Amino acid sequence: MMFSTTVLDFFCIPFIVFISFLIILSAVNKSVGVRRAYVKLLLKVFEFGRLSIETAAKERLKKEGEEASPAFIEAKSNDYNISHQKTENSLPTTNGNTLISRDSVLLPTANDTSSADYENSQKDEEMRFNLEKCLGYIKAGVESIIEDEVTSRFEAEELKSWNLLTRTNRQYEFISLKITLIWMTGFAVRYFVLLPLRIFVCFVGVVWLTVCTAVVGYIKDGEYKRRMVDQVLGHCFSVLSSAISAVIYYHNEENRPMNGICVANHTSPIDVLVLMCDNTYSLIGQRHGGFLGLLQRALARASPHIWFExxxxxxxxxxxxxxxxxxxxxxxxxxxxxxxxxxxxNTSVMQFKKGSFEVGGVIYPVAIKYDPRFGDAFWNSSKYSMMQYLYMMMTSWAIVCDVWYLPPMYRQEGESAIDFANRVKSVIAKQGGLVDLVWDGQLKRMKPKKEWKEMQQVEFAKQLKGD
Structure with a gap:
């Protein structure tokens, strides 16, 4: 009995000391650089794996006796690094680089002529059909079947090289003894060391956030409360970021928003965590019940947020x-x-809703780009629950991302809210290296709008006439 108690103390005491040290560092907003060193080590491991896979691919070609050119061997080697792979929790998909170069997409604008008006204005004109124009629409249909611009944006981003998280039909983990040992060691570290530690840190962070915000809520409104909220939320979210081994690089901090509206591209619920680690924001969203509702009420007591029924x-x-x-x-x-x-x-930016751009005032754009080599931060809400998503995050290597604070933007005279939203979206996409798309992200849940179909029908009728 005494022996078991001694063993338990041997493991528990260092663990408790480590967690306490972690919380203290977060409270004073300091870092000893362990996570960044850990990320650099992972990059070296990934590079070693890539070279091993390429070497194994070339040796296989030589053993098979293929007399191929160096370019052919390199192409075959690269085949071991790309395509036909899936993460432990996702399906294979395309990345941000599209396979097909399409013509411009027709979308309705304020000055567009509806299909009914077009039919009335052209009622008496002679219809001169040119059936060759149908070929363009057949081509567009085939292209959409091969690669849909919208659907591919709601699936996991495809990697260019193996990151020891993926299961593939290539069986990369068995290419060599060294790779097998590294893969097995990584699996054990992620699931038997990092996962339990991250779950505990997450639990501590959530409890700490709830208690601290509730206490701050009793402080009288004023400048002192604002400073306290900044400090409390900063170190609470810093603790939570440790639960996913987040490594965040902030750029152009002189443009950090201090008031007004901050808009950012959206990849994951973790976006809030990433931004709140560096600055205090008010949140807007639907009111929830249960545990999430408890957090919302605690945050609302500490700082002003907008929750809707x-x-x-x-x-x-x-x-x-x-x-x-x-x-x-x-x-x-x-x-x-x-x-x-x-x-x-994490590959694109889709249509911005105009509502937040009609309010007026200053808009602070923020671009967020995650590094997919360490873990896929995208949340496919139609496929995974929040608990499944958190499990995926906590079993990844880390969450590494870059955040760019962009100069504030103002709505120009005579500029519509839609044009202003598109201008801000373009700036975010360019800075983050993301594809700027015109499609509405809600297309993953609903059918295209009627006016979009009518615009295509009008254009098709014009081309049939030979206009």
Whole structure:
């Protein structure tokens, strides 16, 4: 009995000391550089794996007696690094580089002629059919079957090289004894060391966040409370970031938003965590019950947030009014909004909703780009629950990302809210190295709008006439 107690103390005491040390470092917003050193070590391991796979591929070609050119051997070697692979929790998919170069996409604008108006204006004109024009639409249809611009943005991003997280039909982990040992060691570290530690840190972080925000909520509103909120939320979210081994690089910090509206591209719920580690934001969203509702109420006591009931969230006028009230108060922190309205797979930026750009005032764009080599941060909400997603995050190597604070932007005179939203979206996409798409991200849940179909029908009728 005494022996078992001694063994338990041997393992528990260092663990508790480590967690306490972690919380203290987060409280004072300091880092000893362990996570960054860990990421650098992983990059060396990935590079060793890549070279081993290429070497094994070339040796296999030689053993098979193929007399191939160096270019052919290199192409075959690269075949071992790309395509036909899937992560432990995702299906194979395309990356941000499209296979097909398409013509411009037709979308409705304010000056577009509807199909009914077009038919009325052309009723008396002679119809001169040119059936060759149908070939373009047949081509577009085949291209969409081969590669759909929208669907591929809601699947896991494909990697160019193996990161020891993937299972493939190539069986990379058995190419050599060294790779097999590295893969087995990595599996054991992720599931038997990192996963339990991260779960415990996450539990401590959530409890700590709930308690601290509840306590701060009793402080009288004013400058002192604002400073306390900044400090408390900063170190609470820093603790939570340790639960996924987050390594975040912030750029252009002189553009960090201090008020107004902050808009960013959306890949994951972790986006909030990533940004809150460096700055305090107000959040906007639907009110929830249960444990998530408890967190929302705790945050609302500490700082001003905008939570809507399910029915109110659909009232655009009410949302705009609440936003205007929040922005008009200079003492409120900037409000964080993801105008895409859904998570995109870290390769693209899709259509921004115009609501947050109609409020007026300053807009602070922020670009977020995750490094997929260490783990896939994309949340496919139609496929995985929140608990499954957190499990995927906690069993990845780490979450590494770059955050760029871009210069504030203002709506120009005569510029519509839609044009302003597209201009901000273009700036974010360019900075993050993302594909700028015009499609609405809600297409993964609903059918295309009727006016989009009508625009295509009008254009098709014009081409049939030979216009």
């Amino acid at each position: 399910r029915g109110e969230a659909k009232d655009r006028h009410a949302v705009a009014e609440r936003l205007k009230q929040h922005v008009s108060n200079p003492n409120n922190p900037p409000i964080l909004i993801f105008p895409e309205g859904t998570c995109i797979n």
